[in-house]
Amino acid sequence: MSEVLDVFRSIVGTTQVVTGEEAKAWAKDYTKAYTPSPLAAVFPKTTQEVSKILQFCNQKKISVVPSGGRTGLSGGAVAARQEVVISTSKMNGIFGVNPVEKTIHCQAGVVTKELQRAAVDAGLYFPVDFASSGSSHIGGNVATNAGGIKVIRYGLIRQWVSGLKVVLADGSILELTNACVKNNTGYDLKHLFIGSEGTLGIITEVIMNLTTPPKELMVCLFALNKLEDITSLFELTQKMALPLTAYEMFTSFGLLRVQEHTKLKSPFSKLHPFYTLIEVEKISDKTEGYLEQFVQKAFDEKIIVDGVLSQSSQQDQDFWGLRENIAESLSALTVAHKNDISLPLSKITPFCTDLQEIISSKYPGFEAVIFGHIGDGNLHVNFTKPEKMSKDEFFAHAKKSDVSMFELVKKYGGSISAEHGIGLTKKDFLHYTRSPLEIGIMKKIKQDLDPNEIMNPGKVF
Ligand SMILES: Cc1cc2nc3c(=O)[nH]c(=O)nc-3n(C[C@H](O)[C@H](O)[C@H](O)COP(=O)(O)OP(=O)(O)OC[C@H]3O[C@@H](n4cnc5c(N)ncnc54)[C@H](O)[C@@H]3O)c2cc1C
Missing domain, CATH: 3.30.70.2190 (Alpha-Beta Plaits)
Structure with missing residues (x-):
């Protein structure tokens, strides 16, 4: 253990490696159900440092958890099994805005709100926005293919990624930064990493597209x-x-x-x-x-x-x-079990009617709090704990209610995760939305890019 930490210290500097209670704070996201238990948390500043860390971890078969702003709602950034947390918190440099290409180039740890500000300062606009943008990192946003409140006009973050720099599990650095708008030369690999939840590599730099600001x-x-x-x-x-x-x-x-x-x-x-x-x-x-x-x-x-x-x-x-x-008020006032589903717009009313019937008959006392980006068919369905029920009993029932709800999601042709990803919380339910063939292909890609399974193991699958 101390030899491993020494190697990390030699790569990033002694002050950029923490352990024990200090590391635990970096080993969790916005979910409350998991107990963090990391080996250490490491804070690289450059792509080269990330590369050296991963090269070493891959050789030693040490599991890592990429961590951004830790606002994720699926447990993706949780390190509960002695993994090494690789945080992008110190990778927050903005290299510049290109006004001709209308792009911004920065490190993955730039806070989303800061990127939005930099765009405004350059007379441009970055339209991906949500309640957690004051804390989330742009790398985390890309890794979760974040959506938010403006998707109806501007789409998900996938639409705004022009280029990526990614460090793979073995430490090799993949540059996916060709700036051409048109580039039909085989598979566009950057899309593999968008929404990959830290399971295929660590995004260290991004080039994001910008646009002209909206009028009033x-x-x-x-x-x-x-x-x-x-x-x-x-x-x-x-x-x-x-x-x-x-x-x-x-x-x-x-x-x-x-x-x-x-x-x-x-x-x-x-x-x-x-x-x-x-x-x-x-x-x-x-x-x-x-x-x-x-x-x-x-x-x-x-x-x-x-x-x-x-x-x-x-x-x-x-x-x-x-x-x-x-979301914030529910978390502060009560115990809530969160879900983030999407449905074809025409199915929202029958889905909600069926869901209410199931909740009233099978889970008395549960309150289904529904809100969300409904113009995209995206509903946040939160169940709140009945006053007299213990937390453990509530979460056990909530897990069962997920199954009932996901059956309905499947019936109405929806998705069990609209924006928040699969992480730990939804991995048992992936098959409700993805076919065995799709899951098989995903696993083959994972196996090929990360044969030692060091990248965020146990997440998504
Ligand atoms: C109040 C609130 C409101 C929210 N609203 C929305 C919303 O409207 N729309 C929406 O889409 N989400 C929303 N979220 C969820 C969350 O903010 C997003 O998923 C966000 O994109 C996560 O970014 P992060 O930097 O915090 O990532 P983290 O939570 O740190 O990590 C998320 C996942 O990405 C991986 N990861 C992080 N950084 C990297 C990297 N550099 N390279 C590779 N993998 C990485 C992690 O391993 C993990 O699997 C909300 C969350 C909160 C708390």
Whole structure:
């Protein structure tokens, strides 16, 4: 053990290796179900250092866990079996923005919000955004193919990756940084690493595409009585060609928890069963008029029962806060079991109706808190612990409820993980969404790139 640590110290410096309690803090993500137990946590600063660490670990067959901002919700960055945590926290250099190519080149440990700021400073825009962007790393975002609140307009992070530098399990450095927009020369290997959750290599540098900033954004909050009205309202946005940049939903339960946990207030005088948050880009002088017509039509067709258009940037933030603070508020106020599924939009109402029936009949006392990026068919389904149930009993039931829910997801042609990945939490359920043939091919790729199985072992499969 001490020889191993000495090798790490010789590569990264004595202060960049921690063990014991200090290492444990780096060996977990946002999930609470696993007890961290790492061998050590190591903080390289360069691709070369990562390469040397992996070369050594591969020779000695020492397992490693790549770690970014540790905001993951699937246990992907958990080191619970004496693995070495390789953190990108010290790899936070921004090399520069290329205004002609509209790209930014940086190390993998740059915090997502910092990358967004650097883009703004250069008069450009990086559109991938979510509630955890103040802590997550761009490398972690790529490794999880992160989505977020703007997917409806800008897509997942996969769409924004121009190039990657990746260190493979044996320490070799793979440069996937050809800057050409068009490059049809065989397999585009960078896509293998996007969403690979640290199981195929460590991303050390990224080149991300940027775009021009959106024009003024208008944020509206609507109150609805029925679940199906949420899809009807979305259909109306499409019929009226509203330039949406976000379409989110939450329920009265989520709103109440946020109000309990934060100082935010609802703009409505009474509580309604469902809410949608819509963000629209004012692409021309006419957009505001179109938005007014849309709201009038939604009222006339009785799809919405109330609505508010934000009047200031503070109110924009407050409306967004009501949606984005739900996960945080639930974690602070209660014990919640989280799921992140996606479904074809047309199946959301029958799915939720069936789910509610199953929960009421099989899991009495469970509250299903549903919110999410519904314009993409992405629902965060959280079950909260009944007051009198012990934590252990709750999590045992929650695991069973997952099976019931994933059967439904399969029935309606959805996915068991929309954005958060498989990691540890969902690996037993991968077969609900991926065929045996697909899983077989994934395993062959893993075996080929990491024959000693040192890269994040036990995750995904
Ligand atoms: C409040 C909250 C809201 C969230 N909202 C969203 C959302 O809207 N959309 C969304 O997609 N996610 C969301 N997430 C989940 C999470 O923020 C994302 O998955 C994020 O991309 C994880 O980045 P990270 O740097 O924190 O990664 P980590 O948690 O550190 O790691 C995640 C996985 O990536 C691997 N990894 C990390 N860095 C590297 C690297 N450099 N090379 C190779 N593998 C690596 C790890 O081993 C692990 O498997 C949310 C999380 C929280 C807590």
